[in-house]
Amino acid sequence: MNTISAEESYKPSPLRSFKTKGFPTYWFAMMAQMAGLNMQMVSRAWLIYELSASYTILGAMTVAHALPMLFTSMFGGVLADRFLKKRLMQSGQILLAITSLFVAVCLSLDLINLSTGAGVSYVMMASVFQGTIMGFTMPSRQAVIPEIVGRENLTNAIALNQSGMNLNRLAAPGVAGLMIALLGITTVYYFMTFLYILATIIISFLPITKSLNPHAKEKSPMRDLIDGFKYIFNETVIFYLLLATLFSVVLSMPYMGLMPIFAKDIQVVIASDFAWMNSTAIISSFNLPELLTYSSFRLGCLMSISGIGALIGSLIVTILSDSNRGKLFIYSVLALGITLTIFSFTRSFIVGCVSMMFVGFFQSLRLSLSNALVQSYVSxxxxxxxxxxxxxxxxxxxxxxxxxxxxxxxxxTTNVFAPGFGIQLTMGIAAVLLIPGALIFCFGKRSLLNLG
Structure with a gap:
């Protein structure tokens, strides 16, 4: 009887991590925080593009967010190895709430004004501050998972966490786009502030987890930092996993920051093209053809449809065994390159939506598997x-x-091509490069394919 019970306990169960004390609290806290972050991703990009109508300023905003993240994330890792991750996460959520509230107040006081285009600098300042916060707290958010569930449930817990993020990607962007269209951007920022505060309250109920590295404070922080880089370069599996992740992230992720351009200038909708939607009484009551003429609503639709595919992808990972994870990771990068290429070059909103669902699916597989593989093989x-x-x-x-x-x-600026063609071409090239890159990792570094 004991043998049968033990065997049954190791059968893959999609929700097995929820049986672990603390993981449900962590998951719901991350749901609240990621709802705010996903709404902010849409709202901030929409806001800065409406204020500036500039591709370059939109791109500059993403750099303003990322630059401090790059400089602070490694120190965030040192902090994660030395201090209570729960406290670091709480501090980060409080600061995110303050940042969101700052933008909301600026909008209320007309310091950020859509009519005049004033206030770009305030949005940039908020992006810099948020990037700094994320750099210090993201490592803790990820590294605390094995402390909660242990190594045996690590892949499942990461996939469930990714599923929660994808649920937010499914709902939050659409909600943000609809709220912008119906209630205005100011209301969205106040609501995001509430979500960050809610996440702070929930995470306060997370049990204090025992550090897996009890000797972390025996060396100086700078020594820890140097030793971390040495470890990465000396561990072949970790090095190539991080290299493959960097390659796929740099080429596949830009579309998320450039979606406002696709929604506003490329995949344009005329209400009469979707008049057939009003043939159904239930749908006609929402007046979808008219809503689809709003770029903010189309942006929310594209992001939410991507979330549907991402949710399906992450749920599949929850039931996978630990075998063949390396193969699935590389193959997902290859498929991502193909589907993202289709999205980049289409000007049809319908084709864009369909391809975006597959982009979300393969992006989610890649994210979940790369995270699980790194966390499984790291000391x-x-x-x-x-x-x-x-x-x-x-x-x-x-x-x-x-x-x-x-x-x-x-x-x-040449005005020779259709509006937005430059974005289609440059993003399309990046997407195409994913295909040979994945094949190089597939055949050139076969050790990644053999990872379980």
Missing amino acids: DEFRGRVMSVYMMEFGMTSFSTFLVATMAGVID
Whole structure:
């Protein structure tokens, strides 16, 4: 009987991490925080583009967010290895609430004014501050997971965490876009402030977790930092996993920061093209054809549809065993390149929506598997610092977004091509490069394929 019970306990269960004390609290806290971050991602990009109507300024805003994240994330990893991760997360959530409230107040006082275009500097300041906060706290947010669930449930817990993020990607952008259209951008920022405060309250109920690295404070922080880099370069598996993640992040993630351009200038909708939607009484009551003429609503739709695909992808990972994770990671990068290429070059909103669902699906597979693989193979002693480098790579997205936006701006100043063609071309090239890159990792570094 005991043997049967033990075997049954190791059968893959999609929700097994929720049986671990503390993980439900962590998950719901992250749900509240990620709802705010996903709404902010849409709202901030929409706001800065409405204020400036400039590709370059939109790209510059992403750099303003990423630059401090790059400089602070490694120190955030050192902090994660030395201090209580719960306290670091709480502090970060409080500061995020203050940042969101700052923008809301500026909007209320007309210091940020859509009519005059004033207030770009305030939005930039908030982006810089938020990037700094994220750099210090993201490593803790990731490194605390194995302390809560243990290594045996690590892949499942990461996938469930990713599922929660994707639920937010499904709902939060659409809610943000709809709120902007119906209630205004100011209301959205006040609501995001509430979500960050809610996350702070929930995380206060998280049990104090025992550090997996009890000797963290025996060396100086700078020594810890140097040792972290040495560890990464000496551990071949970790090094190539981080390299493959960096490659895929830099080429595949810029679309998220440039979606307002696709929604406003490229995948334009005329209400009469969707008049057929009003043939159904329930749908006609929402007047969707008219709502789709608002770029903010189309932006929310694209982001939410991407979230549907991402949610499906992360749920699949929750039921996967630990075998063949390396293969699935590389193959997901390859498929992501193909689907993102289709999205980049279409001017049809319908085709954009369909391709964006697959982009979300393969992006989610890539994110969940790369995170799980890194956390599975890293030593507990260096977990916080390695995860800080892993999260720091996502800061590089903003630099690639800025490069893509700047090059696109130069192309579009010729006025030879259709509006937004520069963005389509530069982002399309980045997406195409994912395909040979994935094949190089597939055949050139076969050790990644063999990772379980």
